[in-house]
Amino acid sequence: MNTTAIESDVVRNAARGAWLSVLDSLAPELERAIENPGRRHIGCPVHGGNDGFRLFRDADISGGGICNSCGAKPDGFSLLMWLRGWSFPEALSAVANELGISTDSNHKKPIVKRKPVAFDNSKSSVDDAKLKVILRTVWQESKPISHPEAEPVRIYLQSRGLDSFIPDWPSIRFHPNMQYRDEDGKLIGHFPAMLALVEKGNEAITIHRTFLTQDGRKALVDSPKKMMPALSNKLVVGSAIRLGNPGRVLCVAEGIETALAVLEATGMVTWPLISATMMSQFLIPSGVEKLIIWSDLDRSFAGSFAAQKLAERAKAQGVEAVIREPKGPLPADVKSIDWLDVLNQQGPNAFALRSCA
Numbered sequence: 159m160n161t162t163a164i165e166s167d168v169v170r171n172a173a174r175g176a177w178l179s180v181l182d183s184l185a186p187e188l189e190r191a192i193e194n195p196g197r198r199h200i201g202c203p204v205h206g207g208n209d210g211f212r213l214f215r216d217a218d219i220s221g222g223g224i225c226n227s228c229g230a231k232p233d234g235f236s237l238l239m240w241l242r243g244w245s246f247p248e249a250l251s252a253v254a255n256e257l258g259i260s261t262d263s264n265h266k267k268p269i270v271k272r273k274p275v276a277f278d279n280s281k282s283s284v285d286d287a288k289l290k291v292i293l294r295t296v297w298q299e300s301k302p303i304s305h306p307e308a309e310p311v312r313i314y315l316q317s318r319g320l321d322s323f324i325p326d327w328p329s330i331r332f333h334p335n336m337q338y339r340d341e342d343g344k345l346i347g348h349f350p351a352m353l354a355l356v357e358k359g360n361e362a363i364t365i366h367r368t369f370l371t372q373d374g375r376k377a378l379v380d381s382p383k384k385m386m387p388a389l390s391n392k393l394v395v396g397s398a399i400r401l402g403n404p405g406r407v408l409c410v411a412e413g414i415e416t417a418l419a420v421l422e423a424t425g426m427v428t429w430p431l432i433s434a435t436m437m438s439q440f441l442i443p444s445g446v447e448k449l450i451i452w453s454d455l456d457r458s459f460a461g462s463f464a465a466q467k468l469a470e471r472a473k474a475q476g477v478e479a480v481i482r483e484p485k486g487p488l489p490a491d492v493k494s495i496d497w498l499d500v501l502n503q504q505g506p507n508a509f510a511l512r513s514c515a
């Protein structure tokens with residue numbers, strides 16, 4: 159029985175002091191954070207934004223890091239599980255592989271039963287209780303998008319080239335006076351904001367916010383799109399912003415605005431999944447028989463990879479998956495194109511399914 163513990167300890171010990179190179183191979187998207195652990199903030203690889211994530215200063219020893227919204231990942235294993243949607247045994251064997259340690263496959267089964275360490279200490283439950291109240295309060299203070307006061311959201315959508323009239327989904331709301339704090343927790347100001355409920359199954363996980371100005375522009379803050387923290391026992395990975403109820407067909411996209419563009423052009427229920435990482439790990443609701451993935455076309459191909467990964471997972475579950483990617487190549491000065499760009503540049507006809515001849 160102890161063999162499994164010993165085996166994971168072997169890998170754990172070997173990884174101590176080697177985590178930066180392990181992460182460099184297994185999580186290359188962290189490259190800039192790896193160059194300067196503890197100091198350099200980067201956009202969260204899971205939920206996006208500009209600067210919410212950093213590795214711990216001792217990351218070469220611990221492998222850990224923290225996103226201000228998604229929470230702390232105390233070691234390299236939990237960090238990889240979060241980034242890749244891996245189970246503990248999967249993370250363990252990837253790290254072992256990276257370090258050249260062979261794992262005996264006979265030992266894999268018992269490890270499966272070993273739950274990752276819960277980070278549940280008294281401090282985080284106190285924080286959780288507080289956070290629950292904050293999330294509930296923010297949501298209660300919000301108003302439907304059709305409310306007269308929600309004008310900043312409607313102007314914002316219009317300025318992005320979208321129809322300002324959107325269905326009154328319960329999961330998109332307007333907050334007149336949303337507090338913005340920087341990455342150090344310092345209060346910067348209060349802004350009107352578009353709120354979106356992030357849910358997994360029917361469980362609320364957290365709230366995504368788009369900070370605006372009164373006249374409907376993106377607020378001039380470091381990260382105008384920001385998720386609120388999630389409770390320590392809730393993983394953001396796998397969740398979605400549920401705009402409408404899917405039938406047999408569900409469309410998904412990365413951004414909220416991109417999803418609205420797909421809805422506007424096609425009339426199909428489209429859920430934003432927030433980021434490429436979250437897209438790749440989206441939990442497909444039961445009853446969905448076909449998934450249409452409206453991916454971004456990025457210079458880094460992050461969007462394409464995420465779409466492919468989700469399509470593979472869909473197919474493995476017996477769900478038909480179709481990837482729709484904007485037509486390349488990208489102009490030299492453009493980092494990415496999404497379907498909102500397509501709607502604005504080519505109109506809704508560009509969304510029509512090509513003939514399958």
Ligand SMILES: [Zn+2]
Nearest residue numbers: 202205225228
């Ligand atoms: Zn995050």
